[in-house]
Amino acid sequence: MTTPSRSAVPDWFDASETRLLGKACTRCRSVFFPPTIDRCRNPRCGGDVLETHPLSTRGRIWSWTRNHYKPPAPYVSGDPFEPYTVLAVELEEDGLVVLGQLSPDSPPANVGDMVSLRTEKLLEDEDGVQLVWRWTLDNSETVEVAS
Amino acid sequence: MSGVAVLGVGMHPWGKFGKSFVEYGRVAARAALEDAGIDWTDVQMVAGANTWRGGYPGLVSGAAFAQELGWNGTRLSSSFAACASGAQAIGAARAHILAGLCDVALVIGADVAPKGFFGPFGGGDQTDPDWLRFRLLGATNPTYFGLYAQRRIAAYGASERDFAMVKAKNSRAGALNPNARFTKVVTEDEVLASAYVAEPLHLLDVCATSDGAAALVITSEDYARRKQLERGGRAVRISALSTNSPTYPNNVIEMPNFATDSTLAVPAPDEGFKTSLASSAYAEAGLGPDDLNLAEVYDLSTALELDWYEHIGLCAEGEAEKILHDGVTSLGGRVPVNPSGGLASFGEAVPAQAIAQVVELTVQLRGDAGERQVPNANVGMSINQGLFGHGSAVIVTA
Numbered sequence: 225m226t227t228p229s230r231s232a233v234p235d236w237f238d239a240s241e242t243r244l245l246g247k248a249c250t251r252c253r254s255v256f257f258p259p260t261i262d263r264c265r266n267p268r269c270g271g272d273v274l275e276t277h278p279l280s281t282r283g284r285i286w287s288w289t290r291n292h293y294k295p296p297a298p299y300v301s302g303d304p305f306e307p308y309t310v311l312a313v314e315l316e317e318d319g320l321v322v323l324g325q326l327s328p329d330s331p332p333a334n335v336g337d338m339v340s341l342r343t344e345k346l347l348e349d350e351d352g353v354q355l356v357w358r359w360t361l362d363n364s365e366t367v368e369v370a371s
Numbered sequence: 372m373s374g375v376a377v378l379g380v381g382m383h384p385w386g387k388f389g390k391s392f393v394e395y396g397r398v399a400a401r402a403a404l405e406d407a408g409i410d411w412t413d414v415q416m417v418a419g420a421n422t423w424r425g426g427y428p429g430l431v432s433g434a435a436f437a438q439e440l441g442w443n444g445t446r447l448s449s450s451f452a453a454c455a456s457g458a459q460a461i462g463a464a465r466a467h468i469l470a471g472l473c474d475v476a477l478v479i480g481a482d483v484a485p486k487g488f489f490g491p492f493g494g495g496d497q498t499d500p501d502w503l504r505f506r507l508l509g510a511t512n513p514t515y516f517g518l519y520a521q522r523r524i525a526a527y528g529a530s531e532r533d534f535a536m537v538k539a540k541n542s543r544a545g546a547l548n549p550n551a552r553f554t555k556v557v558t559e560d561e562v563l564a565s566a567y568v569a570e571p572l573h574l575l576d577v578c579a580t581s582d583g584a585a586a587l588v589i590t591s592e593d594y595a596r597r598k599q600l601e602r603g604g605r606a607v608r609i610s611a612l613s614t615n616s617p618t619y620p621n622n623v624i625e626m627p628n629f630a631t632d633s634t635l636a637v638p639a640p641d642e643g644f645k646t647s648l649a650s651s652a653y654a655e656a657g658l659g660p661d662d663l664n665l666a667e668v669y670d671l672s673t674a675l676e677l678d679w680y681e682h683i684g685l686c687a688e689g690e691a692e693k694i695l696h697d698g699v700t701s702l703g704g705r706v707p708v709n710p711s712g713g714l715a716s717f718g719e720a721v722p723a724q725a726i727a728q729v730v731e732l733t734v735q736l737r738g739d740a741g742e743r744q745v746p747n748a749n750v751g752m753s754i755n756q757g758l759f760g761h762g763s764a765v766i767v768t769a
Contacts, residue, residue, distance in 0.1 A: 232507060254620075255633040258500065266637055267619050286624075287525065289517025290570035291509060296490035298506040310510055312518050312624050319635035321624050323508055335525035346507065356507050 228352035229345075235259060238278070239355040242343045244322065248277035255279075255318045279322065281341040282362065283313035285333055286321050300347040311359050313339055330360040338362040375468045376595030376606040377767065379407025379588035380730040383481070385552040385581040385717040392422050395584035396432075396481035397439045399723075403477065407588035408598060414588075415473035416446040418464040420456035420480030420722035432722070436479045446473060453757030454669065455614065456480065457585070457725030458765060462612050464589050474594040480723035481584035488512065489580065501627050508629075513577050513672070515626040517569025520674035524571060527689040529677065531571050533696075535562035537673035538575050538715050540701050545712020547743040550727075552581050553716050562673075576673040581718030585727035607736045609729075611655035611766040617644035627758055645682040645762065648754055652764035653684075660684030663706050664748045665735055667728035669755035670713040680708065683754060683764075707745050710735060725763055728753035732767040 231239035236258050238245055246257040249264035251271030257279060264271035294305040309326040311333070326333055327344060339359035346356035381402025383395040396419075404411055417440075419432030433447035446467065450459035457480040464476035488511045491502040504510040523529040542557040557575060565574040590598070595606040617625075620632030622639040642650060653659050660683060668679035677691035685706055686694045694700060700708035709715070711731035714724070732751035734740050740748075754764040 233503065249636070252636045254636040257630040260498075260500070265619065265632070268637070287518040287522040289514055289521055289572075290567065291511065291514060291517070292567040292570060293488070293511075295505060295509045295511045296488050298491070298502060299509040300506075301509075308509060310508055310514050310518070319620075319622075319633040320631045321622070322630040323504075323510060323624065325508055335521065 227348070229355055230352065232346045232354040232356050237355075237357050239343045241278070242341055242357070243278040243281065244341065244357055246277045246279050246318065247274040249274055255320060257320065257322055280315040280317040282338060283315040283322070285335050285337045285339060286312040286314045287335055288312070288326065288333065311339065313359060325358050327358040327360040333359075333361045374592055374608040374610055375465045375589050376592050376608055377587055377729065377733045378590045378595050378598060378606050379403040379405070379409070380733050381406055381586045382550045382727060382730055383584035384550045385583035385720060387486075388582055390483075390582070392481040392483045392582070392584070393435050393439045395483075395582060396436045396479045396586070399481065399584035399586035400436060400440060400477055400479050403586035403588050409475065409588065411440050412443060414443065414445055414475050414477045416448065416464055416467055416476040418448040418450065418460040418476055418478045420460040420478075420726065421449055421451040422482045422722050432479070452614070452761035452763075453759060454719070454721055454755050455725060455757035455761040455763040456722040457727075458612065458755065458763030459614060459761075461587065461589065461609070461726065461729065461765065462614055462763075465609060465612060468589065468591050474591045476589050478587045478589060478726060479584070480586075480726040482720035482722050483582050484580035484718075484720060486580065500629060504627050504629060510627070511569070512626055513569040513572065515624070516577060516672035516675060517572050518624065519678060520572050520576075520672060523674055523677060527692065529674070529692050531563060531573070532559055533677070533692045534572065534576050534673040535559040536695055537670065537676045538562045540695070541670065541709050541713040541715035544702055544707075544710050544743050545716020547741065548712045548716065551712045551716040552579075552583075552718050572672055572674065578671050578714035579718035581720045583717065583720035583723050583727070585723045585730050587726060587729060587733075607733050608768050609765060610658070610768045611652040611764070613648050613651035613655065613764045614762070615647060615651050616760050618642075618647065625760070643682070644760075645678070645754075645756060648756070648762045648764045649683040649752065652752065652766050656766040656768070658750060658766060662750045663752055665707045665710055665732070665745045665751045667711060667713070667731050667751070667753040668708055669724070670709060670715055671719065673715070676708065676713070679754060683752060702743055702745070710740065710743050710745055725753065725755050725765075728755065729765055729767060732765070736767060736769045
């Protein structure tokens with residue numbers, strides 16, 4: 225029997241398609257993430273019709289940091305605690321930078337590297353596995369950061 | 372437009388003392404009143420900066436402090452703007468004075484901080500993005516500091532040793548400040564030998580959490596002039612105070628957000644949020660970066676202090692490490708930054724911190740800073756950023 229699994233945040237992350245779900249304003253095309261808004265936040269637009277907008281699944285690392293201390297709850301740490309890397313990833317097609325952990329299975333990644341989205345286990349509770357988005361290094365090109 | 376004067380300053384030392392924030396606030400307030408040479412019963416307004424850890428009474432800080440000092444029928448104000456709470460409290464008092472609603476206000480910020488990482492506020496709201504950033508990402512506050520630091524390394528060739536140098540500099544200043552919590556001089560090697568928290572930042576690169584309190588007596592200029600005649604002239608002027616929001620789209624990832632605004636439909640503004648806090652204050656004061664003799668900036672991490680050099684216009688983007696190495700921002704340099712010792716030496720007592728920055732500027736501009744005195748200090752800026760799009764900058768002039 226397989227363990228049932230579900231997205232840890234179904235409105236934000238479609239785990240079956242491995243897509244982060246933003247929203248886009250149908251009037252000015254501004255994109256937003258997370259999708260927890262009902263009105264366009266472009267101050268010169270004020271559009272009130274937003275549609276679900278899956279974000280790009282590939283991006284370039286804007287920056288990264290590796291956390292070496294166990295964070296407070298509600299983070300669920302392994303035992304023993306393992307350091308983990310958080311990436312800020314620039315999605316060119318969507319014009320924004322979004323956060324996500326680097327997959328523990330990914331090779332190390334640096335600023336300017338391309339990464340791809342994947343679905344991984346966040347934790348397991350009484351209802352099964354909760355899934356979350358993570359990034360993994362793409363074996364394609366790296367660019368130098370323009371200073 | 373007439374300004375407002377800082378007539379008195381007071382602090383409770385920073386540290387961990389196991390007392391209530393109200394007690395710390397009372398000590399700082401009494402010290403500020405004594406410094407101003409006025410009685411509590413002369414105060415017409417109490418502006419409190421809210422603590423978010425002190426439990427329910429903390430959320431009504433103005434009243435909590437006024438009751439502790441003895442109900443006196445004063446106007447009350449309580450401000451919450453995360454790390455910018457103290458500046459919002461100064462702003463509330465300043466606006467009342469400039470509007471002619473009162474002449475004498477007491478501004479107080481105090482905090483009791485938990486040890487270690489700040490966690491999500493309020494516990495269990497699983498739809499709160501602040502809860503979700505811990506749950507889904509483990510994105511602690513230092514995570515964001517680490518992202519900024521790594522970005523400086525990639526974009527400008529900064530090194531961990533550069534960051535450590537900021538801590539060493541601030542520790543030398545803090546060692547001269549009796550209100551600081553950490554007064555031991557720290558070397559670059561000691562910073563680099565401390566454990567990573569959010570790599571590339573080490574434990575000694577990241578500011579601690581502290582208890583502490585700071586208070587100001589601020590008054591109309593007329594009132595200050597009369598008092599100065601009695602006491603021999605020690606007031607300084609608040610020439611500007613900015614609390615502006617970011618401008619859409621804010622394309623820098625900000626704590627506690629999951630993403631930036633998108634620049635797809637609207638291009639990013641010419642000036643980023645933190646730079647805009649400084650330039651709003653400069654415009655209001657009719658001054659510029661070249662006029663600064665010193666600055667107090669929010670060094671939540673050592674690398675963030677370097678970012679601030681650029682935001683407040685001490686140097687161009689990517690040049691912060693150079694002016695650090697040249698000693699420009701050290702005591703004895705052209706524009707000492709964090710002559711108080713900064714958050715590196717104090718640890719952060721959230722609602723008190725922006726007020727403590729103005730205390731340091733005032734003490735420096737009066738020439739009362741002793742061994743850490745900046746010579747010929749006439750213009751100082753303090754600047755900070757809070758969560759959720761709050762931030763502030765204050766310009767104090769002699």
